[in-house]
Amino acid sequence: MANQPKGAIVGLGVTPMGKIYGRRAVDFAAEAIALALDDAGLTKADIDGLLINANIPGDMDVRSQMVLGFENLTLVNVMSAYGSTAGSMMQYACMAIREGLVKTVVLVYADAPLTPSRGAGQSYAGPHRFPLGGMAGLRAAYGDFGANPAYAMAARRHMHLYGTTEDHFGIIAVGQRKWAQMSPWAQMKAPMTMEDHHNSRWIAEPLRLFDCCLVSNGAVALIVTSTERARDLKQPSVNVLGYAQCAPGDNLSTARHPAVETGAKRSGEMAFRMAGITRDDIGTCQLYDCYTYTVLVTLEDYGFCPKGEGGPFVADGKLGPGGALPTNTGGGQLSGYYMWAFTPLSEAVVQARGQGGERQVPRNDFVLVSGNGGILNYHSTMILSPHASG
Amino acid sequence: MSQPATKPVPVPDEISAPFFAGTREGKLMLQHCTACGTWSFPVRERCPHCFAAKLEWRQSSGRGTLYTFTIMHQVMNPGFASSVPYNVAQVDLEEGVRMVSNVVGIDNKALRVGMKLEAVFEVAGEDVRIPKFRPVAG
Numbered sequence A: 001m002a003n004q005p006k007g008a009i010v011g012l013g014v015t016p017m018g019k020i021y022g023r024r025a026v027d028f029a030a031e032a033i034a035l036a037l038d039d040a041g042l043t044k045a046d047i048d049g050l051l052i053n054a055n056i057p058g059d060m061d062v063r064s065q066m067v068l069g070f071e072n073l074t075l076v077n078v079m080s081a082y083g084s085t086a087g088s089m090m091q092y093a094c095m096a097i098r099e100g101l102v103k104t105v106v107l108v109y110a111d112a113p114l115t116p117s118r119g120a121g122q123s124y125a126g127p128h129r130f131p132l133g134g135m136a137g138l139r140a141a142y143g144d145f146g147a148n149p150a151y152a153m154a155a156r157r158h159m160h161l162y163g164t165t166e167d168h169f170g171i172i173a174v175g176q177r178k179w180a181q182m183s184p185w186a187q188m189k190a191p192m193t194m195e196d197h198h199n200s201r202w203i204a205e206p207l208r209l210f211d212c213c214l215v216s217n218g219a220v221a222l223i224v225t226s227t228e229r230a231r232d233l234k235q236p237s238v239n240v241l242g243y244a245q246c247a248p249g250d251n252l253s254t255a256r257h258p259a260v261e262t263g264a265k266r267s268g269e270m271a272f273r274m275a276g277i278t279r280d281d282i283g284t285c286q287l288y289d290c291y292t293y294t295v296l297v298t299l300e301d302y303g304f305c306p307k308g309e310g311g312p313f314v315a316d317g318k319l320g321p322g323g324a325l326p327t328n329t330g331g332g333q334l335s336g337y338y339m340w341a342f343t344p345l346s347e348a349v350v351q352a353r354g355q356g357g358e359r360q361v362p363r364n365d366f367v368l369v370s371g372n373g374g375i376l377n378y379h380s381t382m383i384l385s386p387h388a389s390g
Numbered sequence B: 001m002s003q004p005a006t007k008p009v010p011v012p013d014e015i016s017a018p019f020f021a022g023t024r025e026g027k028l029m030l031q032h033c034t035a036c037g038t039w040s041f042p043v044r045e046r047c048p049h050c051f052a053a054k055l056e057w058r059q060s061s062g063r064g065t066l067y068t069f070t071i072m073h074q075v076m077n078p079g080f081a082s083s084v085p086y087n088v089a090q091v092d093l094e095e096g097v098r099m100v101s102n103v104v105g106i107d108n109k110a111l112r113v114g115m116k117l118e119a120v121f122e123v124a125g126e127d128v129r130i131p132k133f134r135p136v137a138g
Helices: A025-040 A085-098 A118-125 A134-141 A148-162 A168-179 A195-198 A264-275 A290-301 A311-316 A332-336 A343-352 B018-023
Strands: A008-015 A049-053 A075-079 A104-110 A201-203 A217-224 A239-248 A285-287 A367-373 A378-385 B027-031 B053-059 B063-072 B085-091 B096-100 B114-127 B128-135
Touching: A008 A085, A008 A343, A025 A104, A049 A085, A049 B096, A075 A085, A085 A104, A085 A217, A085 A332, A085 A343, A118 A264, A134 A332, A134 B085, A148 A201, A148 A290, A148 A311, A148 B063, A148 B085, A168 A195, A168 A290, A168 A311, A168 A332, A201 A378, A217 A343, A239 A264, A239 A343, A264 A290, A264 A367, A264 A378, A264 B018, A290 A311, A332 A343, A343 A367, A343 A378, B018 B027, B018 B053, B018 B128, B027 B114
Parallel strands: A049 A075, A049 A104, A285 A367
Antiparallel strands: A008 A217, A008 A239, A104 A217, A201 B063, A239 A378, A367 A378, B027 B053, B063 B085, B063 B114, B085 B096, B114 B128
């Protein structure tokens, strides 16, 4: 059954994003689901499956099903491969639908780590409990907290091996800010120049503030069903033509070189094969962008340019508005909103439907979506299309 | 010298006890698989390469090279407020194990990927020492 859609996305809900205080993640989730149901022309009673992306605070647990008031679900789970999870959830939903276990599944990511009294970094990865036992305590003793140091070290390695520069990272951030200015959902709208990027404060060298994603309170929900059922619904259906995962292994093994090769390579090859298309068919990329560096290395591993040439590849601004490879057209997680892989996935749905307004890309036949979790430890690829085959 | 906040101090647990017992004596103890001959870190019960439950503790040379590093400016823990900017490094040991640590005895600006390093053992808290790395002279 190669080239047959695996399922269809028929509803999308995105809540207001950012410094919205005093609401719980599950309440954001309810709002996103309500928006997605309206978008699809469905009601809550039509939903028989619920997949929840586990969040870092852990409050989006399986009991959310009851808070949300779902009943008689035949598919429910909380899933976690960190920032790669949306791809795993899509696979599980589509497989379960095709297996006849369930008809219409909600996928949701919700989080509310921001509080008025703490900075974004502290809210997200600050110290929770010390002392830490054993080896986890060792990491803390070196001052290695959260994801910033490890991604900074991967970026440094890339710079060392290939001559990647701060300008290469900067052009990605600047391009995505331009896209964000055209998205109604984006948090960061102020113009950003390359100089602004270079003047932003260091977080973990070689990464500056504007190389790092936002932290957001908010939620995104999608509704997935069979391609047959999708035809009768309100929105132009967005077909899932290909999907794959790759978890390449322990990034602290000396056999692993996260800066050199990520799971994007294998999962990309599998997803392209499944969809029956090639890279050249892709009109827009929606790539997981926890950091500018992540976009660069992911483009390389998908084969858009030879390994190590991601910097020169992006240097002409081709990822930004008017560029040859419009990427992260909602501003991504750098300037739009940080909802893990639900950020690229939600924008991919907008673009595949042709509903991007002034940010709509000219070629939306095939949209490439990536998820990335941990320290480049988990990767997912999805290929979405308004068409029924590749 | 008193400080308003202290850095986190690791608390050895059962499985990591031999590692921390080693550091107290100035030895970098790592797990070595007697079935396949590879070394591994951090601690676990089974060899991640061949899955045999035949890991024994052996002393590492403590010698390695700087695989990559970052200079941390963000204060994620109050214990590091007076330490920023500080480095966090990944060190590839001769035994084929990559460790996260800090490089000491060198200005951050002089750090270079690929430089030769050796382990030193710093006091982290009462009865706890942790391995750090310093450049090898010459």
